[in-house]
Amino acid sequence: xxxxxxxxxxxxxxxxxxxxxxxxxxxxxxxxxxxxxxxxxxxxxxxxxxxxxxxxxxxxxxxxxxxxxxxxxxxxxxxxxxxxxxxxxxxxxxxxxxxxxxxxxxxxxxxxxxxxxxxxxxxxxxxxxxxxxxxxxxxxxxxxxxxxxxxxxxxxxxxxxxxxxxxxxxxxxxxxxxxxxxxxxxxxxxxxxxxxxxxxxxxxxxxxxxxxxxxxxxxxxxxxxxxxxxxxxxxxxxxxxxxxxxxxxxxxxxxxxxxxxxxxxxxxxxxxxxxxxxxxxxxxxxxxxxxxxxxxxxxxxxxxxxxxxxxxxxxxxxxxxxxxxxxxxxxxxxxxxxxxxxxxxxxxxxxxxxxxxxx
Amino acid sequence: xxxxxxxxxxxxxxxxxxxxxxxxxxxxxxxxxxxxxxxxxxxxxxxxxxxxxxxxxxxxxxxxxxxxxxxxxxxxxxxxxxxxxxxxxxxxxxxxxxxxxxxxxxxxxxxxxxxxxxxxxxxxxxxxxxxxxxxxxxxxxxxxxxxxxxxxxxxxxxxxxxxxxxxxxxxxxxxxxxxxxxxxxxxxxxxxxxxxxxxxxxxxxxxxxxxxxxxxxxxxxxxxxxxxxxxxxxxxxxxxxxxxxxxxxxxxxxxxxxxxxxxxxxxxxxxxxxxxxxxxxxxxxxxxxxxxxxxxxxxxxxxxxxxxxxxxxxxxxxxxxxxxxxxxxxxxxxxxxxxxxxxxxxxxxxxx
Numbered sequence: 001x002x003x004x005x006x007x008x009x010x011x012x013x014x015x016x017x018x019x020x021x022x023x024x025x026x027x028x029x030x031x032x033x034x035x036x037x038x039x040x041x042x043x044x045x046x047x048x049x050x051x052x053x054x055x056x057x058x059x060x061x062x063x064x065x066x067x068x069x070x071x072x073x074x075x076x077x078x079x080x081x082x083x084x085x086x087x088x089x090x091x092x093x094x095x096x097x098x099x100x101x102x103x104x105x106x107x108x109x110x111x112x113x114x115x116x117x118x119x120x121x122x123x124x125x126x127x128x129x130x131x132x133x134x135x136x137x138x139x140x141x142x143x144x145x146x147x148x149x150x151x152x153x154x155x156x157x158x159x160x161x162x163x164x165x166x167x168x169x170x171x172x173x174x175x176x177x178x179x180x181x182x183x184x185x186x187x188x189x190x191x192x193x194x195x196x197x198x199x200x201x202x203x204x205x206x207x208x209x210x211x212x213x214x215x216x217x218x219x220x221x222x223x224x225x226x227x228x229x230x231x232x233x234x235x236x237x238x239x240x241x242x243x244x245x246x247x248x249x250x251x252x253x254x255x256x257x258x259x260x261x262x263x264x265x266x267x268x269x270x271x272x273x274x275x276x277x278x279x280x281x282x283x284x285x286x287x288x289x290x291x292x293x294x295x296x297x298x299x300x301x302x303x304x305x306x307x308x309x310x311x312x313x314x315x316x317x318x319x320x321x322x323x324x325x326x327x328x329x330x331x332x333x334x335x336x337x338x339x340x341x342x343x344x345x346x347x348x349x350x351x352x353x354x355x356x357x358x359x
Numbered sequence: 360x361x362x363x364x365x366x367x368x369x370x371x372x373x374x375x376x377x378x379x380x381x382x383x384x385x386x387x388x389x390x391x392x393x394x395x396x397x398x399x400x401x402x403x404x405x406x407x408x409x410x411x412x413x414x415x416x417x418x419x420x421x422x423x424x425x426x427x428x429x430x431x432x433x434x435x436x437x438x439x440x441x442x443x444x445x446x447x448x449x450x451x452x453x454x455x456x457x458x459x460x461x462x463x464x465x466x467x468x469x470x471x472x473x474x475x476x477x478x479x480x481x482x483x484x485x486x487x488x489x490x491x492x493x494x495x496x497x498x499x500x501x502x503x504x505x506x507x508x509x510x511x512x513x514x515x516x517x518x519x520x521x522x523x524x525x526x527x528x529x530x531x532x533x534x535x536x537x538x539x540x541x542x543x544x545x546x547x548x549x550x551x552x553x554x555x556x557x558x559x560x561x562x563x564x565x566x567x568x569x570x571x572x573x574x575x576x577x578x579x580x581x582x583x584x585x586x587x588x589x590x591x592x593x594x595x596x597x598x599x600x601x602x603x604x605x606x607x608x609x610x611x612x613x614x615x616x617x618x619x620x621x622x623x624x625x626x627x628x629x630x631x632x633x634x635x636x637x638x639x640x641x642x643x644x645x646x647x648x649x650x651x652x653x654x655x656x657x658x659x660x661x662x663x664x665x666x667x668x669x670x671x672x673x674x675x676x677x678x679x680x681x682x683x684x685x686x687x688x689x690x691x692x693x694x695x696x697x698x699x700x701x702x703x704x705x706x707x708x709x710x711x
Contacts, residue, residue, distance in 0.1 A: 069682040
């Protein structure tokens with residue numbers, strides 16, 4: 001048996017030689033991206049990958065690579081360290097669960113820049129970035145509120161964290177602004193990417209007379225469910241309008257390339273500083289997708305008017321009075337919810353049917 | 360028709376050639392899969408090898424992956440030698456992680472480091488041992504098959520972990536994510552080589568393997584274990600207390616798996632979560648078999664399997680192959696090595 005392994009070792013050495021891993025060094029900035037799902041998941045991770053491709057196309061001095069389906073925890077930390085050992089100087093982590101791994105490694109490598117999407121921990125060399133998706137959620141809510149006939153909208157939601165709660169709340173605010181009878185029902189899947197669970201959640205809503213399905217999860221599975229049942233859906237992450245022209249009313253879309261280009265350009269110029277970036281419709285990091293074929297002009301006009309008001313700063317989504325779904329006044333008339341309260345939101349607005357587990 | 364005939368004896372040449380040939384077949388099938396997606400298989404395998412053994416840094420990462428494998432395999436070798444099939448290292452690993460994490464999460468963070476680590480060390484041992492003693496007792500007193508009980512206890516352990524992580528052990532500031540509080544510095548195993556992630560846990564692993572080797576080949580207990588493995592009835596007539604030995608061996612096996620869980624959360628992850636790589640518990644079963652239940656051999660096999668795991672993550676980066684391909688290469692190689700074991704004890708014959 002010992003001979004076997006000896007032989008094996010010899011075979012390997014003869015085949016490959018101990019040449020070591022050498023990478024051609026040039027002056028390009030090497031940036032690595034970590035995705036929580038497959039790079040072509042049709043949703044969240046793909047929207048980041050499209051951002052990476054956008055960056056690669058628009059910035060000549062950057063060299064990008066990515067790892068997909070990165071497990072949170074120990075393997076994530078190993079993958080980040082591998083990249084750094086291969087000469088990567090910028091790490092973009094695109095899932096909340098990568099936060100502690102990035103935070104740990106950032107301490108050991110002060111000259112590597114870390115950008116973490118959707119988290120809250122920062123260091124001198126670690127910033128966070130995210131988008132005010134709630135603005136697009138609100139606009140899509142208006143469309144849903146005007147288009148529903150049963151007044152029952154299903155929302156397939158991943159985790160009960162502030163990001164997702166904010167999405168559901170702003171969507172509901174939009175829907176009820178134009179149709180106070182709307183109820184938004186919530187099912188948690190406890191997973192970012194689980195097409196089977198997302199589809200079965202959609203089917204539960206459909207069985208309960210929902211005529212519009214919205215989703216905060218990363219796969220288009222719930223849209224497929226809506227298509228099959230001949231009802232409407234609100235898209236998320238990317239514009240899947242071409243695939244579902246009759247099903248999707250509109251979509252809430254990420255344009256991560258906007259941020260990636262900005263970050264890399266700042267790094268090149270030497271002006272990069274750790275910050276908590278939170279861009280909105282105005283910055284172009286989030287937007288509304290194409291309207292579905294069946295959306296009437298009247299609806300489009302109303303939504304585009306509101307969109308312009310948000311961009312011009314004349315309209316705030318979380319302006320009072322806002323009541324939660326237990327009847328408590330959360331934001332007084334004439335006031336607006338602060339960014340801090342938006343980022344730590346743990347309550348549902350009036351009109352949401354569902355509970356936030358284990359607060 | 361084809362049929363299997365049991366071999367009367369296994370020659371040394373066969374012991375060497377069967378795994379070697381099966382590995383080559385596995386590599387060739389893997390190469391086929393890589394070629395189908397349009398990448399040069401030679402480059403991928405070269406990169407896999409270099410990412411596991413090509414430099415001190417990558418080799419240190421291989422040892423990090425090998426550490427839990429060594430600890431668990433050492434214990435499995437002991438029980439497998441006596442013909443007791445502990446499939447529950449997965450659950451014992453999780454219970455070890457839970458018991459040791461209790462101290463890291465609930466003791467004041469300024470507890471002195473030696474005391475904290477000592478408590479966590481024994482927490483890991485005891486947690487794993489309890490989870491192994493339960494099926495041992497069921498087997499000894501009620502003749503319940505340990506394959507089934509250890510396997511089912513794995514699921515119970517996983518759900519205990521989920522219950523804690525979604526419930527009272529969840530960090531209140533983790534925004535609803537199932538993570539515990541980060542472990543304080545006093546609850547983190549010290550690193551023994553700077554600029555690597557090799558912790559004191561690696562020393563535990565080496566000591567554990569040497570202890571098991573000593574136990575099996577140099578002590579009366581080890582002799583009894585081997586006799587029980589060869590023929591339990593004869594062992595009973597020879598006056599060996601079979602039941603007592605089964606319980607002791609299972610406890611040792613579980614304790615080492617639990618210690619592997621402790622080493623992982625305290626040395627590598629630094630907090631408790633649902634995903635703590637408990638799959639090491641299943642991989643170790645394969646490692647133990649491919650080592651022919653020989654503690655010295657398990658050093659080599661564990662390092663090879665550690666390299667396969669750590670190199671697998673890296674070729675995704677260097678070769679830009681998808682995650683699916685990495686999994687495919689690993690599982691085809693494993694399948695052929697494990698599958699070929701049958702030819703060790705049986706030969707294929709043709710009968711009209």
